[in-house]
Amino acid sequence: MSRPAAVPSLYDWAGGMPVFERLTSVFYRRVARDADLGPLFARMDPDHPRHVAHFIAEVLGGPKEYSRERGGHRAMVGRHVGRHLDERLRRRWMALLLDCAGEADLPDDPEFRSAFVAYLEWGTRLAVINSQEGAPPPADAPMPAWGWGETGGPYTGT
Numbered sequence: 497m498s499r500p501a502a503v504p505s506l507y508d509w510a511g512g513m514p515v516f517e518r519l520t521s522v523f524y525r526r527v528a529r530d531a532d533l534g535p536l537f538a539r540m541d542p543d544h545p546r547h548v549a550h551f552i553a554e555v556l557g558g559p560k561e562y563s564r565e566r567g568g569h570r571a572m573v574g575r576h577v578g579r580h581l582d583e584r585l586r587r588r589w590m591a592l593l594l595d596c597a598g599e600a601d602l603p604d605d606p607e608f609r610s611a612f613v614a615y616l617e618w619g620t621r622l623a624v625i626n627s628q629e630g631a632p633p634p635a636d637a638p639m640p641a642w643g644w645g646e647t648g649g650p651y652t653g654t
């Protein structure tokens with residue numbers, strides 16, 4: 497498989513911050529109308545969609561805005577503490593976010609989507625674990641950094 501000399505970050509390949517902000521804006525509009533997820537987010541800050549966009553963008557190689565403005569990974573983990581998320585809610589969150597990825601025009605090539613889904617699968621499972629009663633307090637862990645993984649780089653058509 498031939499690859500470009502410099503492999504772009506997932507963030508750059510997706511199209512940068514406007515794409516992630518569009519994704520979470522579409523997503524949380526749908527969440528508000530969703531019978532399962534709606535009640536969980538009923539009191540969310542109006543800036544929540546933008547904060548989540550910044551978090552995901554940073555993980556995928558974008559600017560460190562979430563770390564600068566919101567306190568990084570530890571702060572994000574802290575926002576899930578005590579929420580008692582379960583597998584049913586996680587699956588709904590995943591399914592809805594992936595529906596919205598199409599609507600928000602994220603790249604749909606196999607390489608990008610494979611890496612993107614892998615991150616979401618990992619991140620949502622951590623969110624469930626961290627939200628349980630008695631979960632250890634959030635550690636000062638570094639921000640996750642997600643790359644192309646086994647696919648090694650963007651779609652080249654071969």
Ligand code: HEM
Pocket residue numbers: 536537539540541543544547548551552566571572575576579581585586589590615616618619620623624
């Ligand atoms: C990759 C997966 C996920 C990411 C990247 C993520 C990201 C975030 C971030 C960044 C915040 C804090 C926003 C802020 O700083 O204001 C947050 C809060 C929250 N997340 Fe997640 N999350 C994920 C998965 C989930 C899942 C699966 C659920 C539920 C099914 C969930 C439910 C919530 C709730 C209820 C809050 C608090 C909202 C509020 O302030 O009212 N998250 N999430």
